[in-house]
Amino acid sequence: MSEFTRRVALRGAAGLLAAPALVESVGAQQAFDWKRFKGQRVEASLTANPRSSLLIQHQKEFEELTGIRVGAEAIPEQQHRQKFAIEFASGRPSFDVVGISLHVSKRQVGRAKWTTDIRPLLQDPTMTAPDFDFADYGSGPVEYSTQADGRMDTLPEFTDYFILYYNKELLAAKNIAVPKTFDELYTAAKALTDPAKQQYGFVGRGLRNANVTLWASFLLGTQQRDSVSPDMKLLTDTPDAIAATEAYARIMRECGPPGNVGFNWNECQTTFMQGRAAFWIDGVGFAAPLEDKARSRVAGKVGYAVSPAGPAHHHCCLFGTAFGISEQSKVRGAAWYYLQWASGKQNQLRYLTSGAGAPARTSPFRNEEAIASSRFPREFFTTLVESGRIARPGLPEIVPVTEFRDTIGTALTNCIGGADAATELKRATEAFRPVLEQSEKAS
Template identity: 25%
Template sequence: MQKPGKKLSFLIAGAAASALVLSGCSGAGSTGGGDAADNTITVLMVGNPQMEDIQKLTADNFTKTSGVTVKFTILPENELRDKVTQDVANQGGQYDAVTVGAYEVPIWAKNGWLHELSTQAGADSAYDTADLIKPMVQSLTGDDGKMYAAPFYGESSFLMYNKEMFEAKGLTMPEKPTWAQVADFAAKLDDKNKGVAGICLRGLPGWGEMFAPLTTVVNTYGGTWFEKDWTPKVNAPEFKEAANFYVDLVKKHGESGAPQAGFTECLNTFGQGKAAMWYDATSAAGTLEDPNSSKVAGKVGYAYAPVNKTEYSGWLWTWAFAMPKTTKKQDNAWKFISWATSKDYEKLVGEKLGWSRLPSGKRTSTYSIPEYKESAKAFADITLGSIENANPTNPGLQPRPALGVQFVGVPEFADLGTKVSQELSASLAGSKTVDQALNDGQKLAEEVAKNYK
């Protein structure tokens, strides 16, 4: 069987080289993070609210006490994935710490692209690795049993809804809704005259954008990307039914500009009161409950991820800090990573920015903090329940060939998922049918399957 990690490394290296030529070598002059004696580290992060918070807090807190200056680069999710993959896989050495997810870490650890962090974490009693939530640690563990990234926050997915809009229509959201119920609610709450969508769902292409929520819909409808023996099922009836449902729901009752709407756009849409419901990451709740950034703070209800044929359907994800093998500043990089993922950092966020904004979902102790429990009482229990009930081994109705709820844990999936999402985003825009998009996707999946048959 072909080793997919080596294949991906070759493909990415070529893509990265091309990207550097096209970008005019914008990263030139930054190899290995600079002189090892320099107390400055470079950190690449995804542009989510939790990362924007740590950027605000670092200079006056971490740098002030450690003497380590941090230069941040923050990018939208799709751009972040491209940039970090190019740099880490191509051994570019531009960054000392990067945010990566549960999909990348086991693959990259196997390829030898990351420093293991278990040794440093275990040697630091104050870090308290035993406090980290087990599913999060497991998702960041290599074949050797060592942790190759430290979770910054963990999440599953759930349904968020505007309680005022539901009350105005006399509607009641069940704790565990079905997708049929959600579609019915969306039709009743859609108010285009007021610029309010019935629901917001990601339509932005990307395996980690559109297909994060959509793959959970596929799972609960009885579909799968691949069967246990790697038989591709992208154009199977169950996959088509789920994708048609998703696309039709967005086209009829979703947000305007859906093909360009990802996590950030839906966060803004729902947070500004322009959507009645939003199915997405549990980590969004902290921002929605902050009155400084949300018009719906205190008005949001939370329900488990909608289902069809399964009992639960929430995904499992963590954004985590990893240390590329190319860094020459391991000690300072670990100082930052351990601070960013510590109990003390959570306390700092609570005291400085508000307790609902804690980067939660990674530490058991978080859910015992009185101030957090009070500020997050609307969503804390259902967040933890969603995380605990996510099943990366068997998230649907049939056995899977690789781990992952909203992704398939093999290197080729990033390219496969992104290409199929581009086809489906075109369906949202009306340029092709969903069935046509998935028939094309089946051919791509058959090529992936050849590596494992």
């Protein structure tokens, strides 16, 4: 180095020392350390699903990266909701990280302030990895993870769009095109129903509570779209709600397998995998087993399309999950590190390419190499992108979501059995109205 260059460098260093704010800024950029919480242990309470399985399968990566040990437990969805609500209410939750279904528990968790506002963590360069890239999250998932008061008390994980699965072989045998509307879906399903062969045109959730998410797909296509108004008025016995119920019940009753009033997603998935249903509307996260040649008779024969359009609008149901950090956690820093890894780009890409569901980040959809090498056809990925453009929440953001699903779900189950939709919905609406009103008074 020449003397001139050395003097310039020294002057530059002196100038830097004279600017403490700048030094602090540069130092902060270098201050993040994955080993900062080495030796700590994080307990994670997750919902049992393909995404949690992937995280548990790969958590050794996180442990080696950070030196933080993880105790992760995956619990069936309904049990998990009850468990974390009880533990949070006790003030002594056994977990530091919790997986939350926003479409069910967002308002409950937000109102009670059970989970930490992560905005300060995101803004702290000593706590957030420089390559975390929060801007990579879609605006929809970020909005879903944000409470009405502005607190972002969860980190987006997964966006679950309801899509139309179809059996290419069954449609081709009768030269039937992929339906674009619910009316076309019914016509096609009716033509493909042959009980003598144990072949049915449509399979869908009929089980009380679970059935509300499928019914919402029909309601979103009406002029009304929503089941609860922004000012918390019930819209479940209106002409549009009745019409949606009649369309839902008709296809379930006339084109579905016997006993479908007891079907949740797993019974639907099994029926479709066995090649006994032409169409199935449900979440994208249930796609992976369909393409498993060792388990599925329809592997390689599955078609994917956006949910059909209704008479007034074209939407698909959006549901979402996210991770929260317990306000009671004594290892919040380590828990935040776990969230960064769990919802990082690598795991989000794993979700997409394995068929475990649509990630909350946008970068996986741009990874052409990974998509090309996936066992899923390109149609699967384009369906997810198109669904993202037409998605709307499939359940109202209210505290008593479970009671809503139970009450309306009972009416829907009765309608599949042949009961009058207007009568059933009026009864269910009157039964649920005081529950909703009481929950709002408590807010």
